[in-house]
Amino acid sequence: MTTTSFFLALIGFVVGLVIYRFAGYYAKSLKASNGSLRHSPSIELLFGLLCAFTTFLESHFIQDKRWAFIALVLVWGLLLLLLMDLKTWLLPDLLTLPLMWLGLIIHDVGLGGVSLHDALWGAILGYVLPWILKQGYFLVTKRQGMGHGDFKLLAALGAWLGWQALPFILLLSSIMGLVVGLAIMWRQGKTITMALPFGPFLAIAGYLILLKQGH
Secondary structure, eight states, rough: HHHHHHHHHHHHHHHHHHHHHHHHHHHHTTTSSSSSOOOOOHHHHHHHHHHHHHHHHHHHHOOOOOHHHHHHHHHHHHHHHHHHHHHHOOOOOHHHHHHHHHHHHHHHHOOOOHHHHHHHHHHHHEEEEEEHHHHHHHHHHHHHHSSSHHHHHHHHHHHHHHHGGGHHHHHHHHHHHHHHHHHHHHHHHOOOOOOSHHHHHHHHHHHHHHHHHOO
16 A cells, blocks of 8 residues: 555545535425434444545545546545435435536546546436436336436436446446345335435445446
8 A cells, every 4th residue: 555545535535424414404494204224333334444545545546646536526426326225215416416516527627537528418317317217217117217316316426437437337327236135125025116316326336437447
């Protein structure tokens, strides 16, 4: 571990603690009752360590160190949104939309990992494609699928990673969601109609694609 990676991991740990507290405060302000996480010092510590670990991996695997440093904003933003969705089943516009616009701005000034053209179409298709899939899913099943917060999170990922990353993010997140859903149904005996927040799977898939692009 280099000194820079260790220092960034230490910052990531502190950021993780801040993220956990902020998400908890936001969930409490909404009086959310359907979240799956409760405040716990041990979980807070584990989340700080998770943030430190993801920060270290990002800084280690992405070869362009300028891009690695800038993309930490995306990594920490994804962790915050992951936790928010687990606690509240909501992905607030207050977080997803600025993250999307920031991705476009970073590419516009030439600091991003893909071209502005790819980032712009990533943002557009990131919203439009899942909207089309949702409409088709509703026509077939008469049930709602992904929420608009998921669309905006995918648009933000497209703005940061480019439109080429979207099929892989959707495929990977869908596989993870299916595996977790089946595991929960098998363990708890719930039916196939049970719901899961999809944002965490999008966030994890986006992070993995970020590492793959930068390696």
